[in-house]
C-alpha cells in the first residue's frame with residue numbers, strides 16, 4: 001500500500017488531495033496547527049488509513065519527528081508540501097514581521113519537510129517530493145512582495161532538486177496554481193480571474209504528480225498569460241503593472 005504525507009492537509013488543496021489519496025486506498029498523513037480543522041473536514045472520510053499530526057511547519061524538529069514517525073510505521077512514497085500562507089491586504093510598504101513569517105512558513109517549511117522526507121527516500125532511492133508553489137512566483141507582483149519571493153524561491157528550489165535527485169530515483173515537482181477557492185483566498189478583497197474549486201485543483205495536481213512532472217501550472221490560459229508577462233522586457237512589464245486592473249496594492 002502506498003503512502004503520502006501532506007503538510008497543510010487539513011483545508012483547501014491539501015485537504016482535497018488527501019481525500020483523493022484516501023479514495024485511492026493510500027495511507028495518508030496530514031499535518032496542520034489546528035486539530036479542529038482536521039476533525040471537521042475529515043468527519044465523513046474513512047479514518048482507517050488516515051493519520052493527523054498537530055505540527056507547525058516552522059518547527060523543524062517537530063515536523064521532522066512527525067514525518068519520521070509516519071514513515072517508520074507506514075512508509076513514505078510521496079511528500080506534498082502544501083502548507084502556506086498569504087496576506088489578503090496587498091500593501092506597497094512591506095510589513096516586515098509578516099514577510100519574515102511568510103518566508104518561514106512558505107519557504108523554510110517546504111525545506112524542512114523535504115529534508116525529513118529525503119532521510120527516508122535517499123536510502124531507498126525512490127520517492128516523490130511535491131511543493132505547492134504559485135503562479136505568483138513567475139513575476140515580482142505588486143503588493144505581495146514576500147509571497148512572490150517565497151513562491152519564486154520554492155519553484156527554483158524544486159527545479160534544482162529535480163536535477164540533483166533524479167539519478168537517485170527521486171522526482172521533485174513544483175505546482176503553480178492560479179486562483180483556487182480555499183480559506184486562503186476567500187478573504188481576498190480583489191477580483192480573482194479564472195478561480196477554480198479546490199477539488200478541481202486537487203484533481204489536476206494529482207494527475208501532474210502521477211505523471212511525475214517537473215513543473216505544472218494551471219489554469220492553462222491564466223498561467224500562459226502570466227508566463228508571457230515573465231518574458232516581457234521589465235520596462236514594459238512595469239508599465240503594464242501601473243494599470244489598476246493588474247495592480248491590487250494599496251497606497252500604504
Ligand SMILES: NC(=O)c1ccc[n+]([C@@H]2O[C@H](COP(=O)([O-])OP(=O)(O)OC[C@H]3O[C@@H](n4cnc5c(N)ncnc54)[C@H](OP(=O)(O)O)[C@@H]3O)[C@@H](O)[C@H]2O)c1
Pocket residue numbers: 007008009010011012013014031032033034035037055056057058082083084085086105132133134135176177178179180181182183184185
Ligand atoms: N488558494 C490559492 O488560490 C492558491 C494559489 C496558488 C498557490 N497556493 C498555495 O497553495 C498552498 C495551499 O493553499 P490553500 O489555498 O489550500 O490554503 P488553505 O486552505 O489556507 O490551507 C492551508 C493549510 O496549511 C496549514 N498551515 C498553514 N500554516 C501552517 C503552519 N505554519 N504549519 C502547519 N500547517 C500550516 C493550514 O492548517 P492550520 O491553519 O491548522 O495550520 C491548512 O491545512 C499554499 O502554499 C498556497 O500558498 C494557493
